[in-house]
Structures are given as structure tokens and as C-alpha cells.
Amino acid sequence: MALGTRWRETLLILVSLHVFVATALDMWWNLGIAGRGRSLYFLGAQSMCTQLKGLSVGQIKLCHMFHDHMPSVGRGAQMGIVECQFQFRFRRWNCSTVDGDRSVFGPIIEIASREAAFTHAVSAAGVVHAISRSCREGELSRCGCSNDPRPGNLDRDWIWGGCGDNIAWGYKFAKSFVDVREKDKNHPRHSPELGRMLMNLHNNEGGRKAVYHYSNVACKCHGVSGSCSLKTCWQQLPAFREVGDRLKDRYDGAFEVKFNKRGTKLVRKHKRYNKPTKEDLIYIHESPDYCKTNPETGSLGTVGRECNRNTHGMDGCNLMCCGRGYNTFKKKIVMRCHCKFHWCCFVKCKTCEKIVDVHTCK
Template identity: 40%
Template sequence: EDCQFLVGFTKEQQQICGRSLELMNYVLEGVVESIQACRAEFEGERWNCSGGLESVNSGGRVVEAGTRETAFLYAILSAGVTHKVTKACSSGRLKNCGCDRTLTGQEEWSGCSDNVAYGKAFARSLIDVREELVGMSHPSRALLNLHNNNAGRKTVELSMRTHCRCHGVSGACEMKTCWKTLPPFDDVSKRLKINYDNSKMVKLKKAGSQMDFAPQQQQPHSFNETDLLFTHASPSYCDLDLSRGSLGTSGRLCSNDKTATTDSCKVLCCGRGYVVVGEVTLVEKCHCKFHWCCRVECQECKRRVELYRCK
């Protein structure tokens, strides 16, 4: 009963949930965080995470398409669950996991390092089992999704930061204690967006009895663990095409600022033009002054802006 929120999950995933009930609220929070981060990263682009993570477990077209958007969705979902479970481990509220006590080195590792190894392992067990089952009938698609799942988890791991504190007389650093911690998930999603912008198109080939990746023409052969890989070109996302997961950009708000890039009316409206839909008043901080130490005082400025919408 406690696992009923896992709509569309496999029997194996439901069983993992039943064995790990104390973690499942964090899994749900990780999925929600992933959805929010995806929308934030693509807010002003033609594809704005529409038909995205809400559809991962209900046959959504974007997650079946094998495009760079598909790669991003799988990676950020895996990253979101990894990040939330990792942070939950170091919260002290869980029975089956806690701080990472394996760190050693010249520094005196102390404090509570985030247990990213546990977070990765749990996310892998919960998320990858679906692709392993899919692999029986669709091995090439499963291989691609498993790679992008792992890319999301690896990106979380590589985002770990080391924090140290000095101890000694009068602030001398006679002894140092250090620990590792994850940054806010926004930092992880920004890394994944960079990986999306640099994602690599591949084809799948047979290597003996196994499937493997091969580069498309005129691309370097090597792929690392954090590269996002895709097999099919993306649609333009300009027009409504539900068969390819495109909701189109008609009706989307756009910017008429000539310095705008992705959310400019010129780009977002795909040449169809746009209409003025009204004016709004924006209230912004302005004329800020910094007072030592440590206060910032700002005035409030109002300005009227026109709203534009794609035809």
C-alpha cells in the first residue's frame, strides 16, 4: 500500500520499494526535484521539458524517442534520486545508511561526509531494473538508457565538494578536519545541461554477442561515463506532433529583447510571428547599497513591460 505512488513501475521495482520504505519519500522528492530542475533548465527553449519526466513511467513519447532530450530526462531522473537518497543518508534519520566513513588520506577526515556510494547504488537498483527487463526485448534501447542513467549518477558523484576546518591555537591550522558534501541539486542540473549541449550521437553495433556504441560519422570514438548519448535527431519542437513528443511553441510567451537568445520571439516562434498580449508591471530591486557589515539595502523600482505570445 505504501508503494502505490509508484504508478507504472514494474513488479521488481515495487518489491524494492517494499524492502526500502524509509527511503521512498526521498525517492519521490528526488523525482519532483528532477522535474522542477528540468523545467528550469529548459524554460525558455523550444523544448521546455514538455512531455518529460511525468511520462517516464507511462510511455511518454519523449522518453521513447532516443533523442538528446531523452538522454537528459533519464540522466536527470537518475541524478535526482541519487542526490536525494545520498542527502537522506547523512541526515541521521535512516536505519540502513549513514555518513560515509570510508574516506582516508593525509587530512583528518571527520564530520559527516555524504554517502554518495549508497545513493548511487540504491538509485541503480531501483531505476536500472526496468531497463534490464526492457533489454530482453529491446537491447539497444536499454543499453542507451542504462548509459544515460549512469551518466546522471556519475555527474552527482563528480559534483562532490571537499570542506575543511582548521583547528589550533589562535586559528593556526595545526590540525585539519575535512568532509565531502553534495552541492544543491541546481549545480548538478546545470552540469547535466552542459552535458546535454555537448551530447553525442551514436549508433549501436554488435560486438560478439553484446551490443556496444559506435560514433556517428566524423565524431571521436571515445565516450566517457558522463557523456549523454542519443541515437535519433530531435524534432524542431516548433509544431504540435504528439507522435514525437512535441507540443509545439504556439501560444508560448516569448521575449522581444534583441539580446535574448533561446526565448526570443524570433527563435521560439519559429518564423510564425507573435502578438502583443498586454502589459505587466515588474517590481525589481534597484539602487542597492552595501553597508559594512553585513547588510544590503535596496529600493524598489517598477517598470512596465509588454508580453508577447507566439502565433
């Protein structure tokens, strides 16, 4: 694809972000849901970058330098939002995005809790993933296929050199773009703002590491009649669901931290635990209970949420409904059934109806 054509397509994608971001205010995560906005047209990259209101000063500068990366940043942010909602779908806080809110996820990110730790980590991971894949697809002018060296344990008869995901560039760009938002600020010692900044930087890195350290080698067979007498191999990103699962485990085992005596860095609060690594998530404050609607914390509450009365887990009606009880009603579900394969080559199904009990929190 010619660079001029790619630039025009990039511009068309980016200008569609403007209206929503302009109203949603200052958070780059809004690029992940900005497609809801209408299209405006700008004269060039300079105008385009300044109109993306979700960017900090440093991110605007990077946008000027890497304007063709911005659609990939938006896709990465969207991946993070979707994965967050999947991982927390059975919990009181289900990672709901808040329309018109400056932070996408609501005021919860202003609380230095486990949930804020996860949202920062999964969003940073999404950018690494999306940028790495865009490099491989030839969508970006500054990068191409992976230059990773041949793994030492690869069979010597296999060819190393297929076009792999450029995880090194994805990590490098994501580190610059995501972290500069925090580094744009200068906060005094012991201040809550400094604590959140240091926490966010640590968790951003944890998200990036969850992608960078878990890439794998993919191979394709060649040969007569699929004999696989020859293989071509390349570096491949982990599936993003694997990344989300890994970060959810880190969320469950997150480390509580506090300021050191000088108030310049965060250290583990409980000395009996090991020090958190760069892959671990950290938090400063305990989470709200999320049982009731609370605009100050960003909690939407659990009234009306579906629950499972047959389990004692977080999605169980007792925990999900915070002891308030639940309502039960009948719901008709229409589904495909009695599917049969017909030669050749299609599947024909009937339509079945099923009545199920649905339980929702009072």
C-alpha cells in the same frame, strides 16, 4: 529519532503519493510530483509498495526492502524535474511535465532523442543526490555518514571525520533502483525497445557519474574567536545546479549511436568522433523540432511562449517562434526598490512599478 517514529513519518509521506501515481501510470518519476495527490492509509509496507503504481516489478521488490528510502527517491525525482525545467527554460522544449501522462515528461521519452537522454540522466542524478543527503541526515536505516577515506592531499593537521554525504551508498542504491526498471524487460535484438533500454541504462549511469565523480571536501573552522587553528573536514555532494549544468553540457555534446551488426549493443554512429565515455550522454534518433503541438511526440509547441527579440540565441523570437513571428504587449511589474539598511537591524524598501515589453510567439 526512533525507528518507529521514522517509519510512521515515512508511511505518511508515502501514502500521500497514491492517488496521483495511480492515475499517472507507469513511471517512477511520478514520485517527484505525486505530492499533488490526496492521502490514503495502508496497513504496512507491503501494501504501500504495491499501491505505488509508478514502480516496475523490480522496483516494488526494492521498495519492500528499502521502504524508508522511497520519500528520498521522490525528492530526487522532483529535483530532476525542477532542474530539467531550469536548464531548458529558454528552449523550444522546456521540459514541461504533462498532467496525467504515464511518463511525466510526455511521449518524448519514447523517442530515443537527446531530450530523453537528459531526462533519464538528471533523474538518476537526483536520486543519488537525495539518498546521499538522507544518509547523512540520519533518515535511513541502512546507511549513515560517509565512510570515504581521508584524501591524501588534506592537510595533516586537519581532522577528517565530520559527517559527510554518503555518496557511495547513494550511487549504489540509485543504480539498483533506477536501472532495475530497464532490466526488468527482455527485448529482441535490433528492436527499438532494446535500443531505448540500452540507451537509458547508459544515460542513467551518466547522470550518476555527474554526482559521484564531482563530490568535494568541505571544512569547518574551530578555534578561539574564529582563529581557524583547527579544521574538521568531510565529503560533500556537489550543488545540484552544478550537476544540472554539467549534464546540460553533456546534452549539447551528446553522441549519436546505432546498433552493432549483431544488434546486441550500441556503438557510435560516426567513427570520426571519440567513443562516448560513461559520463557522456547518447541518443539514437534526432529530436523533433517542437515548434507545433504534437500529441504523438509530446511537443506542446511554442505558441504563446515568451521570447527575447534582442538575441539570436535559442530564446530569441526568431528561433523560439519557428519563424511564425511574435506579438508584443505591455506588462506592469511591481518590485522592491530604493532599499535602505536601518540600524539595527532591518532593511526598508519602497515599491516601484515598471512597464516592460513582453514578446510572445504567434
